[in-house]
Structures are given as structure tokens and as C-alpha cells.
Amino acid sequence: MANPYGDIELDPRGMRALAHPVRLAILSRLQSDGPSTATALAPLVGATPSVTSWHLRHLAEHGLVRDADVESDGRQRWWEAVGGGFRFAATDEASLDAATVLGRTIMEQAAALPERWVRDVEPLLEVDWRRSAGLSNTTVEVTADELADIEAAIEQVLAPYVLRKRGGRPDGARRVRMLRYVLPEAPAVDEAGREARDRSES
Numbered sequence: 001m002a003n004p005y006g007d008i009e010l011d012p013r014g015m016r017a018l019a020h021p022v023r024l025a026i027l028s029r030l031q032s033d034g035p036s037t038a039t040a041l042a043p044l045v046g047a048t049p050s051v052t053s054w055h056l057r058h059l060a061e062h063g064l065v066r067d068a069d070v071e072s073d074g075r076q077r078w079w080e081a082v083g084g085g086f087r088f089a090a091t092d093e094a095s096l097d098a099a100t101v102l103g104r105t106i107m108e109q110a111a112a113l114p115e116r117w118v119r120d121v122e123p124l125l126e127v128d129w130r131r132s133a134g135l136s137n138t139t140v141e142v143t144a145d146e147l148a149d150i151e152a153a154i155e156q157v158l159a160p161y162v163l164r165k166r167g168g169r170p171d172g173a174r175r176v177r178m179l180r181y182v183l184p185e186a187p188a189v190d191e192a193g194r195e196a197r198d199r200s201e202s
Contacts, residue, residue: 038079
């Protein structure tokens with residue numbers, strides 16, 4: 001699996017550890033906002049400081065977060081994300097369930113982002129930023145290998161910008177979130193198969 005961003009690659013145990021809404025929210029905050037403490041993160045992720053601290057320790061066991069080198073008074077523990085992102089894939093039966101659960105958790109957390117952006121952010125944007133913003137909905141007919149090639153090509157285009165954000169950005173640059181939903185259709189089901197499926201679901 002190509003990894004041009006240098007992301008953390010999760011094994012099945014790591015997938016299961018991250019497939020929790022609070023842990024995923026904690027890691028997302030640390031990746032986007034930088035080092036923080038359990039107390040500061042707690043109201044942002046919907047948990048108490050003690051529960052947030054427990055989740056942080058669990059993430060650390062899987063190499064996703066670590067102690068941050070931050071000057072402090074020593075009364076609070078500072079944490080940072082390991083790497084700028086993570087990636088995972090189902091490579092066999094053992095990892096399929098873990099990847100499915102984590103993928104659903106990510107989808108659920110991302111579901112509200114477009115609506116929030118339309119409501120709170122888009123009205124504040126200047127015309128030049130609005131030109132390239134918004135939804136792109138494109139359907140193509142490809143093989144599984146061709147789809148993998150498309151995804152790899154997109155990552156290669158984005159890689160210089162993903163890596164640049166860690167070391168500075170040019171004047172006028174802003175953070176841009178790109179949500180890329182890749183939703184292949186399932187195999188066609190004939191009428192007899194559809195009726196059997198409908199009976200089983202009723």
C-alpha cells in the first residue's frame with residue numbers, strides 16, 4: 001500500500017483501538033491543532049478529563065499518540081499525535097471486520113462536516129475561495145485496480161501540500177479539508193436474489 005504522506009499504518013489491533021468515536025476525535029484534534037492536554041481536549045471530544053486521559057493512554061499503547069515536548073508546569077501531561085495521519089486497509093479476513101468498523105466510525109464523524117461548512121463557513125468566504133469550494137460528485141466505471149491507481153494518483157498530487165503544512169505555508173494559505181468519499185457499487189443482484197434478500201430482511 002503506497003503511503004506518500006508518511007502516515008501511521010494501522011494493524012487490526014490498531015484499527016479496533018481507533019474505532020471509538022472519542023478516540024478518533026482525540027486523534028483528529030491532535031493532528032489538526034497540535035499538542036494538548038486531556039483537560040483541554042475533554043470538552044472538544046465530549047468526554048470528561050479522566051475519560052479523555054484514559055483514551056489517550058490507550059492510543060499511546062498503539063503508537064498513535066505520545067508525550068509532547070512542551071514546556072509546562074508539570075501538573076498536566078501534554079500529548080501529541082504521531083505522524084500527520086493514519087491509514088488502514090483490509091488485507092485478509094482477520095482485518096476485514098476491524099477495517100469495516102473503523103471505516104464506519106470515520107464516515108459517521110465526517111457526515112456532519114459538509115452541512116456545518118455550508119451553514120457556518122461558506123457565507124464568510126470570499127469569491128476567489130468559493131470558486132473551488134463545495135461538492136464534486138462524479139461517477140466513473142473502472143476496475144478495482146484502476147480505482148486503486150486513481151486513488152494513488154490523487155495522493156501523489158496532494159502529497160507536496162500535505163507535507164508542506166508541517167513545515168510552514170506561503171502567505172495567503174488556508175487550511176482546506178478535502179473529504180473524498182469513494183463509494184463503489186455492489187455487484188448487480190438479479191430479481192430472484194433481490195426477492196430472497198428482501199424476505200430475509202423483513
